[in-house]
Amino acid sequence: MIEIAIICLLLFMCLGVPVAFAIGFSGVLALAFGSDIPLFTAVQMAVKGINSWSLMACPLFILAGGIMGEAKLSDRIVSFAGELVSWMRGGIGCVCVIANMIFAALTGSGAASISAIGGLVTPELKKAGYKPGFIAALIAGAGALGPIIPPSMNMIVYGSITGESTGKLFVGGVIPGIIIGFFLILMTVRAAKKWNVDSGTGDFSLRRLWDSFKKAIWALITPIIIIGGILFGIFTATEAGIVACIYGLICGLCIYKTVKIKDLPRMFRSATESTCMIMMIMGIAGIYSYIFAMENVGGAVADWLLGISTNKYVIQLLILLVMTIVGMFMETIAAMTVLLPVLYPIAIGVGVDPVAFGVWYSISTVLGGLTPPVGVYLFQSMGIVPAKFKEVVPHMIPVVLIVILSILLIIFIPGVASWLPGLVME
DSSP: OHHHHHHHHHHHHHTTOOHHHHHHHHHHHHHHHHOOOOTHHHHHHHHHHHOOTGGGHHHHHHHHHHHHHHTTHHHHHHHHHHHHHTTSTTHHHHHHHHHHHHHHHHHOOHHHHHHHHHHHHHHHHHHHTOOHHHHHHHHHHHHTTTTTSSSOHHHHHHHHHHOOOHHHHHHHTHHHHHHHHHHHHHHHHHHHHHHTOOOOOOOOOHHHHHHHHHHHHHHHTHHHHHHHHHHTTSSOHHHHHHHHHHHHHIIIIIISOOOOGGGHHHHHHHHHHHHHHHHHHHHHHHHHHHHHHHTTHHHHHHHHHHHHOOOHHHHHHHHHHHHHHHHTTSOHHHHHHHHHHHHHHHHHHTTOOHHHHHHHHHHHHHHHHHSTTTOHHHHHHHHHTTOOHHHHHHHHHHHHHHHHHHHHHHHHOTHHHHHHHHHHOO
């Protein structure tokens, strides 16, 4: 049964069948021709795959991201970041990173961050003298902070599959997200000095910074409301999605008045379309989880990995290698839903901290978005700039290395991800 499932999945993906349908068709074919299990079981497993309270946060944060994007919060965030750092060498490039970090804390989506911030900063980055290839790599790397800095769609999916606290995962992503952002800023400053570009405006004004802060204050306090509410037990991660939606509507309709009532149906429709794509993958992947359980794939993989080593660091490095390779060919959510039920018990079984594992596993899915052939973040940023693939690759390598080094840091020093949740949520 498992052989039929994997062969059919690879065949469908090679033929260009959308990932959700490739997983579903291959799973159904495996049940039909590789077992005597009733096909109605596939429907039951698909429903079970999305029957999760924590997973309800996904559509809520997707809608919240759409509302905040429509409210033009990104414009105010970029303006504030510009007044904060644009005066220094490499400042325009740093604006891209900082603005993405802030916007990521509003939406939890890399694609949304790239779309909202990338289009705003690209003209200024070009004017500052950066090469198109570097601009695309920087936008992709900064946008990839979306699934890392809370609230994170990937962490919501991880929590729904494993049962781990989504709130702890959110908090655990704060320090790694800041570390990656810091090194992206260093990379930008170094590039500006090397090419003698982006010398900065040289004109820092505390008054202008204060004015831009006042204009952006309602956007800037959003992460504080969401994460603070979770930290202090005011609401759960799922309820935080509701709060984010209501707060975004208040900002858009009442405070900034950039959203009209007539815009709401379009925003809800767009959020519904995005939600359906994620939920379809999550549900259909439940068929694979069932097949893997019936065929004891988890046990076989565990025996193989533990046959190589029982050292928790070696096991994590092997899992990282698997995720890196799979992520290059499979969409992020699909890779998580198919592999995580197999890999999670192995990691926990050898003594890996569950929060630290959840954080670095979520970060590892970003690698697939930064590398071809899937490379969602990579190709999205190339389209915004625009830039050619051969121009981007040399500059993308440092970005990928920064992400990998952050993962290795969590693997060998788990406290980087688990210390803060343990401090404030125990």
